[in-house]
Amino acid sequence: MADRLQELEVFVRVAERGNLSQVAREIGLSQPSVSRILNDLEARIGARLLVRTSRKVGLTEAGHGYLEQVRPLLAELGAAADTAAGNEELRGLLRVELSVTFAVRALIPRLPGLLAEHPNLSVELMMDDRRRSLVEEGADVAVRLGLLDSSSLMARKVGQTPRLLVASPDYIARHGLPQSPGDLVQHEVIFGPSDSTGATFQELIGPEASFTLPESPRIRVSSSAGVTACVLAGLGVAFGSGWMFNAELADGRLCRLLPEFPLPTIPIHVLFPAGRQPSKRARGFADWLSRSLGAS
Structure with a gap:
């Protein structure tokens, strides 16, 4: 079971980073060991999950579907372990989709506080003034200003601006x-x-x-x-x-x-992908943003 859990953790990391060498350095294994773990995973489930080139690792269609199912399970396992240990620290990679100007003007100046509070948290800012699909882009949360489009996404209001x-x-x-x-x-x-x-x-x-x-x-x-x-x-x-x-x-x-x-005023919401429980990282980010915007 421990080996299978490691397979899933390595797969998710490689899918998120797109780089075998980087993941190998992060988890303290050699690159051939990471490749072997991924090969064993694909052999065990009987599907090709990754497309590997000399520069980058990408996901197959099956890999995208597998990632969508595996990532929330790992997040729930991690959250359960943190709860049992009384640990409120956020860790891992958080993908945030938001507009360029809000990121530059409002979020990034506040970001040092979040990262100082959670030293094991990594953040990827997916900055685009077009409203994109959380599911298609692989984001954990999105920050939206203004009226929300009708959708099945879960939303939480975290602030407002004049x-x-x-x-x-x-x-x-x-x-x-x-x-x-x-x-x-x-x-x-x-x-x-x-x-x-x-x-x-x-x-x-x-x-x-x-x-x-x-x-x-x-x-x-x-x-x-x-x-x-x-x-x-x-x-x-x-x-x-x-x-x-x-x-x-x-x-x-x-x-x-x-x-x-x-x-x-213009409402500010954090959106979560529909169909699954938001990860601890996503919930923690929404809590932090609400406090940060309220303080200002």
């Missing part, structure tokens, strides 16, 4: 400072990724005034970082979450517009 309307001092000097939402019809509005807030501009201005977006804005960008760059360049006014603009507002490169008109 919406802001901003412009650069140069833009304001050239086009004037809007005094009411209705004044925005005279301004260029920068369109960002539609799923970054989950709301239209009309919803952001509040119940007593509204603004209808032009059907064809002059500038539309597909990332939050692009929105920030455009507004810094004086191309127009933009709206987004507070973490997108906090640094630029603090140093005066951007100005907040119409602060007297309250805007709905």
Whole structure:
């Protein structure tokens, strides 16, 4: 049984790392020993799980299916052992899927605290402004801002961030400072990724005034970082979450517009893949992020 458990642990590590030499170094075995363990596993279950080249190890279709079933079992075994030992430390590899700008602006500055608290935890940040499938990408958790798409994924709200309307001092000097939402019809509005807030501009201005977006804005960008760059360049006014603009507002490169008109906040959720119990690492990450965002 111990040998079979080792087979599974080695297989999961190799599947996650994609490199036999790295796994061999991590577990203190030679590379031929790791290869032998994987060969024995494939022979025992009667299926080819891995495709090996000189540079990388990949998964076959059978390997992907096997990994999806084996990884949560190992996580549960590890969690059970930690519980029995009274150990709350997180360990192993945690894959987090999230947007580029939220990662750079909000998560990564907080990450040293998480890694210092859990020295045996490794983190892979799968950064992309497109919303990807947790199952297809192999992520343990995803961080989502805004309204959630209807899906079977498990979700936990961990925080919220304000919406802001901003412009650069140069833009304001050239086009004037809007005094009411209705004044925005005279301004260029920068369109960002539609799923970054989950709301239209009309919803952001509040119940007593509204603004209808032009059907064809002059500038539309597909990332939050692009929105920030455009507004810094004086191309127009933009709206987004507070973490997108906090640094630029603090140093005066951007100005907040119409602060007297309250805007709905943007919820922040951690999503877990459906169909299985979230791993201890995933639950621990959600707990930590909730505490970290709450503290700020």
